Amino acid sequence: MTEKEMALQDPFDPTAEMGFDEEYVEYVPPIEKPEDYDAPRVEVEVPVEERIAATFAGMPGNEKLLLHVIDFCREGRESAEVHDEIVRFVGAGVCTYAPEVVCANLVNAGALAIVADEAEETDGGDGAAEAADAAAEEPMAETEAVGAPPAFSYLATDEGLAVVDAQDPEGDRLRFLEEGERYHPVYRLVLEACGAEGGATKKAIDALVDHHPLCKEPRRYSGFFVKGLEGIDAIAFDGAWKTTEVGRDILVQINPTEED
Structure with missing residues (x-):
C-alpha cells in the first residue's frame, strides 16, 4: 500500500492528543508587588465648599430645591417635616430624586448635619445617629426593622448657609x-x-x-x-x-x- 493510500485510510484528527510524553504547563512569570503596595493609603479630604459645589453640579435643574432645603433647615427640622417640605416645594414639577435622597446628598456634601432629637438624646442618641447614617448611605432601601425608626432632625451647616446667603x-x-x-x-x-x-x-x-x-x-x-x-x-x-x-x-x- 502506498503512503497516499495509507493517508486516505488514516486521516488527520485535529482533536487528537499531540503525543507529548510530559504534560504541558504554561510558564507564568511571577508578578512583583509595586513598590508602594504596602505604603499606607492617604485619603485626601475634599473641602466642604467643594463637595457642596459638586453636589449642586451633579443635580442639574435642582439647584433651587437644594438651596430651599438648606434655608428651610436654618433651625433644626425633623426629617419627616423636611421630606414633606420637599414634596410641597416640588409641587406639580418634576424631581428625579426622592426627598430622602435629596437630604442624604446634602448631608454627604456637608451642607446639612444630622442631629438626634431631644427624646433620643436622653438615651444617648445612638439609635438616631445609626438610623440617620443608614438613611444617608442607603436612602432608597426599605427599613424592615420592627417599630418606628429613631427620630432625628436636619440642621443646616455654616458652609451650607454661606451658599444660600451668597445668592443674589x-x-x-x-x-x-x-x-x-x-x-x-x-x-x-x-x-x-x-x-x-x-x-x-x-x-x-x-x-x-x-x-x-x-x-x-x-x-x-x-x-x-x-x-x-x-x-x-x-x-x-x-x-x-x-x-x-x-x-x-x-x-x-x-x-x-x-x-x-
Missing part, C-alpha cells in the same frame, strides 16, 4: 434682563401668555416663540426662554406655566416700545 436673586434678574435685552419682546409674549387665567401650556408657548423673527438667528426655541424665566423666578409650573409676582414686575420693566 435681584442681581441675577438685573443681569438677565440686561444680557437678554434683544429678547425682551419674546419674554414679554411668554410672560403675558403665562399671566392669563390658567397659565400657558408648553405647546401654546411653542406657538408664540418658535417662529418669532428674533428667534431665527441664532436659532432659539421656547425652552430657552422658559428655562431663563424660570431661573429668575418669573414663571413657575403648576399644571401649566404661570407668571409669578416677580414676572409681573418684570413685565412692567420691559413695556413695549415703538421699535418692538
Whole structure:
C-alpha cells in the first residue's frame, strides 16, 4: 500500500492528543508587588465648599430645591417635616430624586448635619445617629426593622448657609434682563401668555416663540426662554406655566416700545 493510500485510510484528527510524553504547563512569570503596595493609603479630604459645589453640579435643574432645603433647615427640622417640605416645594414639577435622597446628598456634601432629637438624646442618641447614617448611605432601601425608626432632625451647616446667603436673586434678574435685552419682546409674549387665567401650556408657548423673527438667528426655541424665566423666578409650573409676582414686575420693566 502506498503512503497516499495509507493517508486516505488514516486521516488527520485535529482533536487528537499531540503525543507529548510530559504534560504541558504554561510558564507564568511571577508578578512583583509595586513598590508602594504596602505604603499606607492617604485619603485626601475634599473641602466642604467643594463637595457642596459638586453636589449642586451633579443635580442639574435642582439647584433651587437644594438651596430651599438648606434655608428651610436654618433651625433644626425633623426629617419627616423636611421630606414633606420637599414634596410641597416640588409641587406639580418634576424631581428625579426622592426627598430622602435629596437630604442624604446634602448631608454627604456637608451642607446639612444630622442631629438626634431631644427624646433620643436622653438615651444617648445612638439609635438616631445609626438610623440617620443608614438613611444617608442607603436612602432608597426599605427599613424592615420592627417599630418606628429613631427620630432625628436636619440642621443646616455654616458652609451650607454661606451658599444660600451668597445668592443674589435681584442681581441675577438685573443681569438677565440686561444680557437678554434683544429678547425682551419674546419674554414679554411668554410672560403675558403665562399671566392669563390658567397659565400657558408648553405647546401654546411653542406657538408664540418658535417662529418669532428674533428667534431665527441664532436659532432659539421656547425652552430657552422658559428655562431663563424660570431661573429668575418669573414663571413657575403648576399644571401649566404661570407668571409669578416677580414676572409681573418684570413685565412692567420691559413695556413695549415703538421699535418692538
